[in-house]
Amino acid sequence: MASTKGKVIKCRAAVVWKVNTPYSIEEIEVAPPKAKEIRVKIIAAGVCRSDLSALVGLNKKVRFPAILGHEASGIxxxxxxxITSVKEGDHVLASFVPQCNNCKFCKSPGTNLCVGFMKPPEGIGYMFDGTTRFSCKGKEVYQFIGCSTFTEYTVLDDGQFSKVRRDAPLEKISILSCGVTTGYGGPVNIAKVKPGSTCAVFGLGTVGLGAAMGCRVQGATRIIGVDVNNDKREIAKTFGVNEFCNPNDYDKPIQEVLKEITQGGCDYSFECIGSIKVVEAALDSVKLGTGTCVVIGVTPAGAKASIDPYQLLFGRVFTGCYLGGYRAQQVPGLVDDYMNKKIMVDEFITSTLHFTEVNKAFDMLKEGKTLKTVLTF
Structure with a gap:
């Protein structure tokens, strides 16, 4: 096969032309990478609720037409x-949290964020240089949080990918780009859950079950899963949940139930839904003095929570994290943990579809018929 290096590649992608419209499988053009970029052949891409939020317009910053997707593996x-960190043929995971390694954020050990992530409005939808590598039918197509993985080929900026070991199955580890890692890092990196503690996990999707797994790995002995879907009860046990509460089963707020059954509140709570109401409940569910609430779910743009300052004055800690606090260069360690059977990955994947079935995948997500769907190419 003739080399495609330095040439425009024509391939298929799932393009969203306007907000809240179905994906359309189109032939697109993908320009070659510039000096500090790589071009990647996508092997597998996970379907994430953040992509759904962008699709339906809850994420107001997304520009259309766009290629969505941000959770993927490729070659x-x-x-x-x-570029010196990878070469042709290397295996990589996309990372929606960039690392320039030069700004004050990147130089701080206390955060995985980067100034480059906080783009001004005019920079959203573009690579770091202010342009896109995608076009379709003569029109510019915008990129999504630096990744755009619902396409056979994409271009990633330096600092937005992780080189991973070649013996790890790309179809499986694709979901370590976001969902599992985002949830898992909450108790591991941010809360640093202590052995013997009691944890409540609000929302038992991929992120929530990742958080439950993190609580178990950290040695929590009581992990309470909170979800309105009773079907989550059994699968949650696989990831460490040993008690289940459905808020609809009680005539009082769920935080009051949790405080009652834990005799004062949980040691830690993790909000994994992205609901303001649930954020408030999660904070109120932890004990006074030492309780920690970690917000992991992405709330709708502009949404505001109502927090009584006394919640914090009396010692509760209220914090959050992005991608579980992991930097791109730390993700290969999670791949190692998976290969060494320290963490689960395969168990999260309940559906696998070809990427041309992307609309079916999102219908399944909306209907709660799958935990994690992976699209293959």
Missing amino acids: VESVGSD
């Missing part, structure tokens, strides 16, 4: 002239 097709 490096070509690299820009200034």
Whole structure:
């Protein structure tokens, strides 16, 4: 096969032309990577609720037409002239949290965020240089949080990918790009859950079950799963949940139930839904003095929570995390943990579809018929 290095690649992608419209499988053009970029052949892409939020307009920052998707694995097709960390043929995971490694955020050990992530409005939908590598039918197509993985080929900026070991199955580890990692890091990196503690996990999707798994790995002995879907009860046990509460089963707020059954409140709570009401309940469910609430779910843009300052004055800790506090260069360690059977990944994947069935995948997500769907290419 002739080399495609340095050439425009024509391939298929799932393009969203306007907000809240179905994906359309189109032939697109993908430009070669520039100096500090790589072009990647996507092997598998996870379907994430954040993609759904963008699709239906809850994420107001997304520009259309766009190629969504941000959770994926692939093989490096070509690299820009200034790339030294990977070469053609290397296996990588996409990362929606960039690392320039030069800004004050990147130089701080206390955060995984980067100034480059906080783009001004005019920069949203573009690579770091302010342009996109995608076009379709003569029109510019915008990129999504630096990744755009619902396409056979994409281009990633340096600092928005992780090189991973070649013996790890790309179809499986694709979901370590976001969902599992985002939830798992809450108790491991942010709360640093202590052995013997009591934890409540609000929302038992991929992120929530990742959080439950993190609580178990950290040695929590009581992990309470909170979800309105009773079907989550059994699968949650696989990831460490040993008690289940459905808020609809009680005539009092769920935080009052949790405080009652734990005799004062949980040691830790993790909000994994992205609901303001649930954020408030999660904070109120932890004990005074030492309780910690971690917000992991992405709430609708502009939403505001009502927090009584006394909740914090009396010692509760209220914090959050992005991608579980992991930097891109730390994700290969999670792949190692998976290969060494320290963490579960396969168990999260309940559906596998070809990427041309992307609309079916999102219908299943909306209907709660799948935990994690992976699209293959």
